[in-house]
Amino acid sequence: MTLGILLIALLVILIGAETFTNALEHLGERLKISEGVTGSIFAAVGTALPETMVPIVAILSTASTQAVREEVGVGAILGAPLMLSTLTMFLVAIFAIHKRGWQDDFHPERSGLTRDLRWFLLAFGLSAVAIFVPHHVAWVRALLALSLVLVYFIYLMLTIRASASLVADGHATKAGEPLFLVRLMGRINVPENLFTVLVQLGMGLAFIVFGAHGFVQGVEQLSAWLGISALVLALLIVPVATELPEKVNSIIWIRKRKDTLAFGNITGAMVFQGSLLPALGILLTPWEPRREVMAGLVLTIVASAYVLFMLRRGNLRPVHLFFNGFCYLAYLITVLI
Template sequence: MLLLAALLIILLGAELFTNALEHLGERMGISEGVTGSVFAAVGTALPETMVPIVAILAGAASGNAALGADVGVGAILGAPLMLSTLALFLMAMFAAGRRGWKGTLQPEKSGLRRDSSWFLLCFGLAVGALFLPGQWGLARVAVAIVLVLCYFLYVLQTMRASAALVADGHDTEAGAPLYLRRLGLGERFASIILQLALGLVAIVLGAELFVRGVEHLSHWLGISALVLSMLIVPLATELPEKINSILWIRRGKDTLAFGNITGAMVFQGSLLPALGIALTDWRPSGPVLVTATVTLLAALYLAWLIRSGRALRSGQFLVFGLLYAAFVALTL
């Protein structure tokens, strides 16, 4: 019941947040690529982001730092894994429902290449940091700083590409009215910011409840908090929000659908590993290595699909589903 209550609070907060982000993107006159890869990706990644932050800090404050670190590292590595495998597979599966498995997917390619390249760079650095000795404190801090800088460089590059994409007709349009409009507050800039703040508060409260639920569930099932976090936290906190990508792909908005996933991959593959490197042991245990390996394989396959020059087809994304199934089997 605690996990379900936390999930409902998180989803409510994320829904408020992403709805406000769409209106912010429309008001700013930026492209679908920026809204999908930056605004929507960050908004839908916030639940997954808050869980490891709350877990690590709460664990340290309560004197149970090891458990907090396990939940945190599991959530940090589980998110890129889920996004690069299961989320892409489900999006393609729902696209195939209307277009067939041989139907083409037509996202804006330059943004997709940019997201893929930055994710491989950032996540590759994060995986390499797993093998740095614990006493190399300065080197670990340096890697964490580089990952943060990489994400901000990625955002800067994405924003710079926005003007040309808007000129080509890839501008953002909000899919639904601002929720606070129903309370008579209109769709003013102040209303958008207020809804963003309300969404963030709900996400933080839900994340704290979710961490408590995972702790008790791991004891009850006899499964380590690390493994449980890798399997459950991304599915519960982030996958429901990727329904946005399913809705967008079914409406023919392929750029927003892909950007919502690949942009979140860059966010989750850079800023969150930086947090894990700085605040936890960040060591290469068995489950950690399995997760990192499957994620890198999926990312390399996606990069090959993008750069092959051939049309993207739904059937090609069956591989991502198989990779996720292999991860679950190996982990359990």
């Protein structure tokens, strides 16, 4: 029964991801914005919102004990950037190799990807510093939380400002296929306009959210049978169940050689998840240095800094991202053995 729920939920998520990415490309084309903005802001935030609710609900709800709620909240907050910077990057490489070969270079818009990684490392670095601030020094923790919110606001402004010049340089978002909703309703001549695009966008996101919810239920049943602690469960299972399925968008785009959209969807979500949610964790949870937490912080920063280094060093290829997969494996070994 549990396996059936997982498979059905995954199918729903795949349908939703295809519908969402198709509509998103048309929206970006109509608004005349760059692929960087479409991937790093629209796609990243749009698909990150469902799993963002997990730590918020965990921290603010009255379900279970306070200790368990805080562990789930911290695990979900830190687990998403960890998974995005390690496992998701590795999976992108795997699917790129299958479609494009081992030595085929990625061609994302470099300035946007570099900006995403730099601002993520700044935000996540501040989150790491906050872990060592004693609880009784509340004003320092509050200042760090406010700084994280400010970091994301500045990042948004810089990303949007860069869009106009990128469009002029040929990096405008272009839809590769007709709008699915128009093609599906062809017999009744549904017009392809902004309203239709937004309707399909909402439909795709609804499928993703519904599928992710079912996926979480199936994984939770499986994890209960395995007997995993609340913090480890949140760090490992929650991000994989809620965030990874929605990053199917990046796999779809990488197979279509839309590298800017594919990487922007990942790194943009990293900035979002690595700034605003840790601000909540710093203010409302213990946010203290435990072995599982410290291992996740260090490996996330190492994996992200490595991608930035390889990008600045020269060409970024699928084989390079195997290192990110090894970082995720190292984390599994650290917390499970």
